[in-house]
Amino acid sequence: MGQLTLWGRLSSCNVQKAVWVLEELALPYKRIDAGGDFGGLDDPAYRAMNPHGTVPTLKDGATVVCDSDAIIRYLAASYGRGSLWPDAPAERAAVDQWLAWANASLYRDWIDLFWMCVRTPPERQDAEGIEARRARTAERFTFLDNELANRPFVAGLEFSLADVAAGMTLYRWFEMPIERPALANLDAWHDRLKQRPPFQAAVCVPFDELVGKLAH
Ligand SMILES: N[C@@H](CCC(=O)N[C@@H](CS)C(=O)NCC(=O)O)C(=O)O
Missing domain, CATH: 3.40.30.10 (Glutaredoxin)
Structure with missing residues (x-):
């Protein structure tokens, strides 16, 4: 190293x-x-x-x-010695398919919502646009909640890179001033992540410096 x-x-x-x-x-x-x-x-x-x-x-x-x-x-x-991203192709594919979903689907809607709802100054906000993004992001989390009914982590029984890519959205999702559906499996997964100090240190970070700021 x-x-x-x-x-x-x-x-x-x-x-x-x-x-x-x-x-x-x-x-x-x-x-x-x-x-x-x-x-x-x-x-x-x-x-x-x-x-x-x-x-x-x-x-x-x-x-x-x-x-x-x-x-x-x-x-x-x-x-990682195979811990976060398995070496075996089939197990790795299970993580990769959820990484792809987290990046291409969940992240896209969530980041649009964050920009429209938090980074856009209040006087320039578009309430209809925010609601559309909020609803789409809520659908993504509802889909994930359904998946998490059968397993503790996004790609299976073990914590993996898929939990990082998807879980990175959670703090802001729960901190944004929006309506959220009640999703018990998502909450249980969130609680599991909150028990990990690395999640707390990296993700549970106030975002005040980004409020109303579109510059970067
Ligand atoms: N796909 C890239 C996206 C990188 C990206 O857009 N980063 C943003 C911050 S999240 C950035 O560099 N913004 C400009 C800035 O921070 O000044 C990645 O995942 O690393």
């Missing part, structure tokens, strides 16, 4: 995924605030690592990885 360095402000949900996995694996790492009010994403040295100019970026010795999903997979494959 080289020196692990993660660039990214903790108020970024994608940075939170990376921090959560670093903490789950109890890896020594240094996090450097970048992005948002911290800036730095247009610096040539940063762009040389991450041509997208986004956070997070991970450096492990000579290896640089951009994109939160690539980062959590890299960390799990390198240091």
Whole structure:
């Protein structure tokens, strides 16, 4: 293992995924605030690592990885000994299919809602648009609640990267000033995650600095 360095402000949900996995694996790492009010994403040295100019970026010795999903997979494959992202293809596929759902379906609706409801200043908010996104996100969580009736974690009996990608949404979902359906299995899963200090440290982070801020 080289020196692990993660660039990214903790108020970024994608940075939170990376921090959560670093903490789950109890890896020594240094996090450097970048992005948002911290800036730095247009610096040539940063762009040389991450041509997208986004956070997070991970450096492990000579290896640089951009994109939160690539980062959590890299960390799990390198240091997880099959715990968060199984080695066996069939078990890995079970995690991957839920990672894909979390990113392509749940995250898309949830992040739209967060931008419209929290990041957009009140005077520019579109109540109908918020309600449409709220309803769609609630449908995603209702679907997940139904799945969680049969298993304790998103991809099966064990905690995995799928729980990180989906669970990263929970704090903000429950903190947003919106109506939410009562979902007992989702609540039980949330309670299971809340027992993990890495979830608390990475995800349960107030987002006041993002309220009414569309700039980044
Ligand atoms: N697919 C990328 C998306 C990265 C992304 O859009 N990051 C946002 C923060 S969540 C960003 O860099 N925003 C600009 C900023 O923070 O200044 C990933 O998962 O890492």
